[in-house]
Amino acid sequence: MGKTYIFGHKNPDTDSITSSLVMADFERKMGNLDVVACRLGNLNKETEYVLNYLKIEAPKLIESVEDGSNVILVDHNSPSESIDNLNDVNILKVIDHHKVALETSYPLYYRAEPVGCTETVIYKLYKENGLEIDKTIATLMVSAIISDTLLLKSPTTTEEDKKAVEELSKIAEIDSENYGLEMLKAGTDLSSFSIDEILHLDAKKIDFKEVKAIVDQVNTADISEVMKLKADLESRINEIISEENLDLFMLLITDIVNSNSQVIALGNSASLVEKAYGVKLENNTALLKGVVSRKKQVVPIMTENA
C-alpha cells in the first residue's frame, strides 16, 4: 500500500518527535513495515537532549508529502498544525491527546485520550497488542510524558501518565526525577536563541471563538531571565500580530520549577486575558499563578470568556 509517513505537529516538541519514532516502531512490530518517522520542523533543545542521551537520529525533516500519500498523525489532529495538503492525503490513523479539530470525508482509526501525553496512549497500544517495549522506546516515551506533564506536576497529568512513567522508567533504567529535571533544564536554555527562535519554539495558532490568536509558550527555570528580553519580544510579537492579522498574542513564560506563568499579552483582544484570569495587565504582562498548561488552563478558559 506504499509508504506511510508518521509525523507530529509543526514546531515539534518532545512528544511530537518521540511519538513519530515510537509509533513507527509500533507499526513495524504490527507488520506495517514501510513506515517513515518524520518531523515538520527543527528539534528544540529539550528534544536534542533526549536524542543525544540515546545516541539516536532525529526523524526525517519534511515539509510536505505527495498528494495521496498514507500518513499517521501523532500528537495533533488540527489541520492548522499539520502539513498544508492534509486534505489531499490519506490519514490512516490519528493518535493524540488534544481536542478534536479535524474533519474527514472517510472513516479512519482515531484514538485520542484525555491524558497528559500522546506517548501514554501509544504505551496503551503496546499493552493492548501484547508488544514488548525495549529500552530505547521506553526512554523516548518517558521523556515525552515528563516533558508534557512537567514531571507529572501539570494539571493535565492523569493516573495513566503516572503509571506509564513508573513502568517505563524501570525498562529505561532511569531515575525519572533526576533524568527529567536535567532534560527540562536543557530545554530552557535560551542563550543561543534569537528572539524569533524563542517566539517560534512552540507557537500554535488557535481561535477563541471569533478571536484569532496565537498562544506561545516558553519554559524556563527563571522567569526574570526571559523578562529581560521583554522589549524585544514585544516588538517582534507586534510585527507577528500585524503580519498574521491576529487579535491576540499570548506568550506564556512558564516557570517549570514553581509551576507559574508570566503572560505577555498583546493585540486588540488583550483585555480578554484580564477577563479570563481576573488579573490586571501592567505593561502588557501579568503573573498567572498555577497556570502551566495551555491545553487545560488556557484554551478552555479563554474560549469560554471570548
Next chain:
Amino acid sequence: MGKTYIFGHKNPDTDSITSSLVMADFERKMGNLDVVACRLGNLNKETEYVLNYLKIEAPKLIESVEDGSNVILVDHNSPSESIDNLNDVNILKVIDHHKVALETSYPLYYRAEPVGCTETVIYKLYKENGLEIDKTIATLMVSAIISDTLLLKSPTTTEEDKKAVEELSKIAEIDSENYGLEMLKAGTDLSSFSIDEILHLDAKKIDFKEVKAIVDQVNTADISEVMKLKADLESRINEIISEENLDLFMLLITDIVNSNSQVIALGNSASLVEKAYGVKLENNTALLKGVVSRKKQVVPIMTENA
C-alpha cells in the same frame, strides 16, 4: 461526577441502539456505575426483532439532556445527528466508526476505527480490558454487526468484524447466518409504515461540499415492492426538500439479498448522482449496482464529485 447519558444517532438503527446498551454494560463493568443507556428516536423493526428475541427493554427515549451533563456518544460524532445542545454538554467519550465531524474545545476519549460497526470497536474494548462478554451482550453486538455489514457482505466489512461475529456467535449461541437473515428481513417489513415513517427510518443530513443533502436508505428484500410507493415517496421527498432547503435528497432502496440499490434522487443537484455513478436518471431513478454502503459507496464518491 453525576449521571452519564449514552446514546447513538437520531433515527437510531440497530448499531446505535445496541451500542448504547452494550456501552452502558461496559462502563458499569469498568466501575462507572451511574450510566443510562438512551436513544434519540423510535426503534425500527429490525431492532425491535433483536430486543424481542432477547426479551429486553429498549434504551430510554430522550430528546435532550441538561446543559453540563456528561455524555458518551456511540455510533456517531456529527453534531447534526446528535442532541441539539451537544456544544453545551461534556462529552466524555466517543466510540464510533464514521468519519470525523466533531469539533471540541477540550480533549476527550475518542475511539473510532474504520470497521463495519461500532460494536466491533466496543468488542475490542472488552478484550483490551479483560472483561467478560455475557450471552445477552454478545447477541446485541453480533446483531448490530450483521445489520451494519448486511451479513458481512457490505464493502465496509473488515476482518475484525468477521472475527467478532465468529466469536460472539458462539457466546450468543446463535447461527449468525440464519439469525441474521431473519433479523434483516424483519427490518424490511414496511407494511405497517406510513410514507413518513419509511422516509425517516434512517435519514442522515450530510453536506457534499456545498451541496446540502439527505441520504436516506431503506432496506428491502424486494425493490419492486418499495417502488410501488414511488409517487407518494417523491411527493413527500419534494416537501422535505423545500422545508429543509435541500439541494439533494437521495433515497437508496437497498436490496439486501442481491446487494444493489435503486436510488431515487430529487432536488436541484440530482444530476450529481448521474455524474458520480455514471448513470442516467430516468423518472428520477436509477439502479446503482453493488452499492449498499452509504458510508463507503455514497459519501466519499458524492463528495469527490460535488
